[in-house]
Amino acid sequence: MNRDTLQKFGLSDEQVNQVMAEHGKDLEKSKGVESELEQLKQQNTDLTSQIAERDKQLKDLSGKAGDNEELQTQIKALQDQNKQAKADYEANIATLKRDGAIELALREAKAKNPKAVKALLNDGTITVDDSGVHGLKEQLEQLQESDSYLFDAEPEPKPGVKVTGSGNPSGGIDGNKNVNDMSLEEMTAAYQKNPALFG
Missing domain, CATH: 1.10.287 (Helix Hairpins)
Structure with missing residues (x-):
């Protein structure tokens, strides 16, 4: 990272x-x-x-x-x-x-509270040897599904908005254009026409 x-x-x-x-x-x-x-x-x-x-x-x-x-x-x-x-x-x-x-x-x-999550693990099935830890990964994956509130969720990356100096004098909207590639004027016009694009 x-x-x-x-x-x-x-x-x-x-x-x-x-x-x-x-x-x-x-x-x-x-x-x-x-x-x-x-x-x-x-x-x-x-x-x-x-x-x-x-x-x-x-x-x-x-x-x-x-x-x-x-x-x-x-x-x-x-x-x-x-x-x-x-x-x-x-x-x-x-x-x-x-x-x-x-x-x-x-x-x-x-895990937000490792002590609380550890209490939910079946300790007897977890073993460690020279090749690694066994029986832990599966339990953690199940807990992340069943009790996701116990873990910090990775925030999904949001696409950034790119503001450029070039304008669109005609005021037209190119429907095939990516929001990241639009100028400020194009984004304003696109938002007025279809606010859902920016939701």
Whole structure:
């Protein structure tokens, strides 16, 4: 999206500035979400390597413990705790990734109140993997049809009126001429003859 495109839609400079300001806010929010996801990925990498290091230490310790049954039991309990901590962490990361993806999709769908729209989604059918988000797009499309008031509608571009310096001395109206190509005098005459052209 750029200023030239918006101006081609017939928006005034003020309207273009407002649209660009809103677009800028959306981009900043998206950057914030991407930054959070990058931080989470880094944390995930760090914690995964820490857990791997602990598992290696426990394995080494287990080899040194030999036949000491009490120590072997403690090591086994620690290994189980490590496995559970890793599983819990991975589940939390998956939930955070899914929530971030949903938040981003709601912003892109121009939800007026993302929290309200999210409450209407069937959360259990939404999954996120390396290939993307699944089960969300269809739900959003259904909501946009059934509850369109929850989303900002894209304004339909209106054709701009072009006023030129050339006149029509005869005062005649060319019925095949586009309104955008008419001079002020031609538009005035056309409006007086058929106001519906300008509706």
